[in-house]
Amino acid sequence: MNFGNVVDHAAREIPDSWAVGDPERRITYVELSAASNAAANLFAARGVDRGERIAICLRNQVPFLTAYLGAMKHGAVPVPINTRFNDEQVRYVLATSDSSVLVTDEAFESVATNVETAITVDGSIGPRFQTLLEDAANTYTVYPRRSDEIAAVVYSSGTTGRPKGVRHTHGNIIANARGIRTYHRLTRDDIGLTVSQCFHVTGLNVTTTPLLLAGAENWFLPEWDPVSVAETIETRDVTYTFLTPNMVRDLVADDNVNDYDFSSLERVVVGGAPMPTAQLDDAEATLDATVLEGYGMTETTPLAAFNRPDTDVRKPGSVGPPAREVVDLRIEDIDTGQPVDCGERGELLWRGDTVTPGFERQQRNAEAFVERDGKRWLRSGDIGYLDDDGHLFVVGRRGDMFTVGCANVYPREIEEVLYDIDGVTGAAVIDVRDDLKGAVITAIVTRDSDVTEAQIREICRARLGEHEIPEQIEFVDDIPRTATGKIDRVALGEMFESLSS
Ligand code: ATP
Ligand code: MG
Helix, strand or coil: CCCCHHHHHHHHHCCCCEEEEECCEEEEHHHHHHHHHHHHHHHHHCCCCCCCEEEECCCCCHHHHHHHHHHHHCCCEEEECCCCCCHHHHHHHHHHHCCCEEEECHHHHHHHCCCCEEEECCCCCCCEHHHHHHHCCCCCCCCCCCCCCEEEEEECCCCCCCCCEEEEEHHHHHHHHHHHHHHCCCCCCCEEEECCCCCCHHHHHHHHHHHHHHCCEEEECCCCCHHHHHHHHHHHCCCEEEECHHHHHHHHHCHHHCCCCCCCCCEEEECCCCCCHHHHHHHHHHHCCEEEEEECCHHHCCCCEECCCCCCCCCCCCCECECCCCEEEEEECCCCCCECCCCCCEEEEEEECCCCCCECCHHHHHHHEEEECCEEEEEEEEEEEECCCCCEEEEEEHHHCEEECCEEECHHHHHHHHHCCCCEEEEEEEEEEECCCEEEEEEEEEECCCCCHHHHHHHHHHHCCHHHCCCEEEECCCCCECCCCCECHHHHHHHHCCCCC
16 A cells, blocks of 8 residues: 555545644645645656655655655655755765655755756745646546555664665555554544654654544644744644654743643653653643653654553653554564563564665665564664563663673663753763773763762762762763754764873
């Protein structure tokens, strides 16, 4: 089944219901269906083949979705590109995905001149997307696709290296959207807000595609701005959204949002990076909603483990139970590859309906997938454990772990303790290499009071193992983060590498 059909189904059932809006426009399901048909006709007229890549470099706005669905309807493969990439990075994506068409706007003028066909939504260079859509027929026979055929290519965040082009099949996208719709009980009555960007799997597949499948309404915000978010929630009666832990923190800290009415908001999914448990209560109070942490990867579309709104058992710090109806989880010892017992830590391996068949660069598949008991599993690179109730706890990335003496140290566990200290607003822990001492645990901290190094050290001594106590504590104004809100440990490492020498 072609995921592009989803919007046509809704157009038949609920033609006049609102489908998607942004600060400039709002359209119904029948209009979105017609616009995406026009986009499919337009791509066909430009000679795009089935299976060919169509790059889309647009912020969250209606034309993004029109182009995304239109590409799929034509049987082509949309490739959303990170709008914060510089020219060189966009060129890298265009080259690795072999895209011949780019849909973009003036912000990316310089890269647009490098592709065969550039179409811009604002008409700054090349033909104007909207004009082309108006000139194209708005009926289209959706090109049939099997569920195992590639529907889209979405790039990972690039936390551990260059962003990876991850293939999503139609089946992956449908399984993810169905799973999220079910877990978060999305219905036609829901009104969603998409402020996390659609070039990332969170904006695309935690809010946008599940809301489409549910026949719900979705509001796009092109830029992150706490007041615009608060205003949209209040004026549009938003019921469901996704935020990164960083966005939650910004909202909680922003006094300008205090006077807005968040009472319509019911469920806020948080993920993409660990949500500090110390901030959960404040988050729920500010947002007036249930905050549901989830865990996923671009490679899992991203549905893998999610807290659900309809359960009494929510454990702070847990990303929820694995989505067993959709994926299987194997936790294995990082040295032996043998499955670990309940409660023990190991690397998380995933397989199932939301797991990608592989990467655009097929060479990557060899290290990302392993065979266990005759089955193909995706290695996540994340370390975690299941508790007795089947709740998953993610303790960190394999690559972030370091060894002190003979013990493994996971930065996140130290960061959790730091976040719990009054006056500490942000924390990142890295190991600074020292020729004599080996790993020197360094805590980089932001604060909003005069909490001292000595106080922090004292609390760490009380709550952490001897080998986990930060040896160096550095106060900074801001902790560098990646575009998707993760601590940028590479940048931090570079900032502090010379500290101990
Ligand atoms: P790259 O794979 O390019 O290095 P990335 O892994 O950061 O970058 P994404 O696919 O955007 O790219 O992110 C998935 C990763 O995010 C997971 O593997 C995990 O490390 C982290 N993550 C997601 N949700 C959570 C969560 N709730 N708690 C802890 N970590 C999370
Ligand atoms: Mg990754």
